[in-house]
Amino acid sequence: MSYKAEYIWIDGTEPTARLRSKTKILPDGADLPIWGFDGSSTNQAEGRASDCVLKPVFSCPDPIRGGDNKLVMCEVLLTDMTPHPSNTRSALVPVAGKFGAQEPLFGIEQEYTFFQNDRPLGFPAGGFPAPQGFYYCGVGADEVFGREIVEAHLDACLAAGLSISGINAEVMPGQWEFQVGPLSPLDVADQLWVARWLLYRVAEEYGIAATLDPKPVKGDWNGAGAHTNFSTKAMRESYEPIITACEALGEKAQEHIKGYGAEIEHRLTGLHETAPWSEFSYGVSNRGASVRIPWQAEVDKKGYLEDRRPNANCDPYTVTRLIVDTCCEALEKAGHV
Known part of the structure; x- marks a missing residue:
């Protein structure tokens, strides 16, 4: 056999x-x-x-x-x-190994958009649907498009043993998200690439294309990102290391922007829950900041941060390498290990 x-x-x-x-x-x-x-x-x-x-x-x-x-x-x-x-994975391996003792963990929120006949699924021929507002986490045939593909993809990922932690409909019609993690840098990137392959393969069965275009529809429509949640053992135990990591990301902001996906300037405009690509900011519960600290992390005085800048089309090997290298080095220098 x-x-x-x-x-x-x-x-x-x-x-x-x-x-x-x-x-x-x-x-x-x-x-x-x-x-x-x-x-x-x-x-x-x-x-x-x-x-x-x-x-x-x-x-x-x-x-x-x-x-x-x-x-x-x-x-x-x-x-x-x-x-x-x-081969960008090969550059991540030594960085992940160097800072492995800090136990870095990632959860990546992969947004994507379904297309059919050269337009997003749910967009009428020759026009636009109702403005954004009711599609996010919506329910009903007038608000949600492609759920059967999303459910089939979720089932496929779970059957494959991937660490999928959730799904939801996103802000634009035909736009969805799945989350991978929390996992180590190499594991989250390997599994995200396989989950992407499964997304394309499952959608193929329905005659639908899935795209990671960061700005699939120009104008007053949300782009698609890969919000990246990150923590180390020290961050999961106290609050000060979270601030240290945020400050470190600010010091290398443009280096990260260059590695966070092509055409990032089309998505990070300062509108649609983004910060401008040319500026860096962080704040508690602020989805208009480059980096968001969840409100629960401030309350608990420990937790994680969310880098909201990576594009949907980013390479997770590159994103995790940059974040681990920048944040773990800063935490090490500050004694947060």
Whole structure:
């Protein structure tokens, strides 16, 4: 007997990478080997030297095919077994290891938008729906669009064993969110990429496209983000480290903005529950700030922070690396370890 292993990887498309996958048939009980692909077809190599290597780093049950079949998240390597330039996971590994003793944890809120016939699901042909206001966490066929796909995706993620912690309808019609975590930096990023692949794959069954475009509809409509909740052991025990982390994020604000997703300036305008991309702020219960401290954290004098700047199309390997490097270094210097 044999099983199907769906090898998934991140390509070299710029400015926003895309997911690719293909199937390998393996004998029952066989380990997941390295594999290869044509990098000249994925913006990762030239035709004269097109071979790239897939190295499995995370696997889980395949809820689409069922049985003993697997989904396999991979890093991309060059043929000399060094990381490919597009391999952002390899840069996260040493940072996560360096600050592992601080026990950093992430929860990422992945927003996305369904499209059908070149318009968001729920938008009428040649026009616009009623203004925003009733769609967020709404109920009813006049307010919610695509729930059957969202529920199927949630079931698929749970069957795969992913740490999905919730779903909700978002502010714009056809816009939804799922949350992954709390998990360690590598785990949350690996699982978010697999959850994204499952989103595309499940929506495919319904003839619907899911997009991570940070501003899918121009004008007076909310964009799509990947709000990133972060804490360390010290932050989960006292309040001062949370403030230290917020201050550190402010000191490296523009470095983070550059790594938080393409076209971020289209979404972070200062409107629609965002702070301007060119300014940094933080505040308690403030969804118009760059970084929000939940009110409960202030009351309890411990907890976490929410970086509201990352785009829906961000690379979670890059986002978690930047946040861990910036915040954990500052906490270490301040003695909050």
